[in-house]
Amino acid sequence: MVTDKGGRHRNPLAALGEFIQKKGLKHSRQRDAIARAFFAMGGHVPVDALVARVREQDPRVSVATVYRTMKLLAECGLAVPRRFGEGQTRYEPSTRRHSDAHDHLICTSCGEIVEFESDRISELQLRVARRHGFEIDRRRVELYGRCSDCRRGTSKGESIA
Amino acid sequence: MVTDKGGRHRNPLAALGEFIQKKGLKHSRQRDAIARAFFAMGGHVPVDALVARVREQDPRVSVATVYRTMKLLAECGLAVPRRFGEGQTRYEPSTRRHSDAHDHLICTSCGEIVEFESDRISELQLRVARRHGFEIDRRRVELYGRCSDCRRGTSKGESIA
DNA sequence: TGTCATCTTGATAACGATTATCACTATCAA
DNA sequence: TTGATAGTGATAATCGTTATCAAGATGACA
Incomplete structure (x- = not known):
């Protein structure tokens, strides 16, 4: 092995x-x-x-x-x-140090992809799911927006959905 | 209007x-x-x-x-x-009573789709994003698993990712 | 009410990502 | 070395969606 x-x-x-x-x-x-x-x-x-x-x-x-x-x-x-x-x-x-249960931040202007992980968020999600009778086995969490570099380059901040 | x-x-x-x-x-x-x-x-x-x-x-x-x-x-x-x-x-x-910033629970066995909304989760996500220099304007949160009906029908619970 | 510029439509070809097919080639245990 | 089996490359096929284009519908205006 x-x-x-x-x-x-x-x-x-x-x-x-x-x-x-x-x-x-x-x-x-x-x-x-x-x-x-x-x-x-x-x-x-x-x-x-x-x-x-x-x-x-x-x-x-x-x-x-x-x-x-x-x-x-x-x-x-x-x-x-x-x-x-x-x-x-x-x-x-999936050879990374961190687990593969991470989520993604994606910059819609340069395409940069940043990974992050939050146990608190995962925990809350599982709880909400449980409340609805669901047992989760796969998650997909993607947050789209603009990274700091891209915001610097153009007109400052836009809306937050 | x-x-x-x-x-x-x-x-x-x-x-x-x-x-x-x-x-x-x-x-x-x-x-x-x-x-x-x-x-x-x-x-x-x-x-x-x-x-x-x-x-x-x-x-x-x-x-x-x-x-x-x-x-x-x-x-x-x-x-x-x-x-x-x-x-x-x-x-x-998008004519619903609730806002359109909701997320989805999707049953992988019967296809049922349940909507939910959690201000706490959204808040945490925005915070994580901010920490990474991102300004979010669109989110996509999908939790896949099995609804209570489907779990009842077959072998009880599976893994939680 | 008729005219006419403009928008819509339907049928279908085109598209882009992915998968299936199939004849041919490479692998590997004996 | 051989032979059974798996892998490969080229390409056709698939699927959801969009583009194209000739023909039809709409509506402001006379």
Whole structure:
């Protein structure tokens, strides 16, 4: 096992290898290249950007393969798919120090994405849900607005929804 | 003006009429039918369901027209587009008593959607955002889980993310 | 009431992201 | 080395939504 106590992966590439083995799948140059590129990029990577990055090394990897590989990474818990306002799916590595139950602040003008986590907020949400008879197993919290840099650049503050 | 002090519309159809007039647009049988159907349905209406409903009255309205009309309703603040987990856009009437800054509880097994609102949660979110230099103007909070009915039906509780 | 500029409509092509298909290739245990 | 099986690339297909465009409806004004 290449995962530590918290279930997080010290070495994602090795973890992927294990998963492939365990499932009776096969290793491949492409999967390795895609996974490497993905973890090298970090952040919240749109698939097309990942395709571009991978193709710098090997121009003939197919988009289909990249999609397939990202599904694989998601399946084994090394990546988490996210959908923000746009149409595309972004993948986020889940090898981080913090848990993956974090939320996102998204700057609508420069696209910056900041992660945050608040136990108090989560706690309140669970409580509200419980009050309505719900048992929550997945949350999606996205706050859209403008980061300090962007506000500085233009007319100061707008409305707060 | 057909809006009350809160900016909410007593009579959405009339409000739409005003908007059309003000913008120099034109009234049409289709727009009227679509708006009527939409407000009659209530809730969180997927476009295809709305198309079906409208076609019960007038089978020849085009999907394009329904999409166009919903954009119009969104533009004049009578409807709010929402995107939950699925691929499609749902529209929600904003003629309700409560403000439109509410959040959603979504049952992943029966699809039920419950709205809730928590000033404390919103307040905490704004505070966290401010701490990161963000000024929020749009939020998206969706809690996915299982409603009480659905949990009753099958094996009791699952994980809490 | 008729005219005419302008807006709307319906049918359908186009779109963008993602998935399915399929012939061909690579992997790996024996 | 072989053979069974999984993976790949190219591309067609899908799905929700938008763009296009010829034809039809609307409404201010004469």
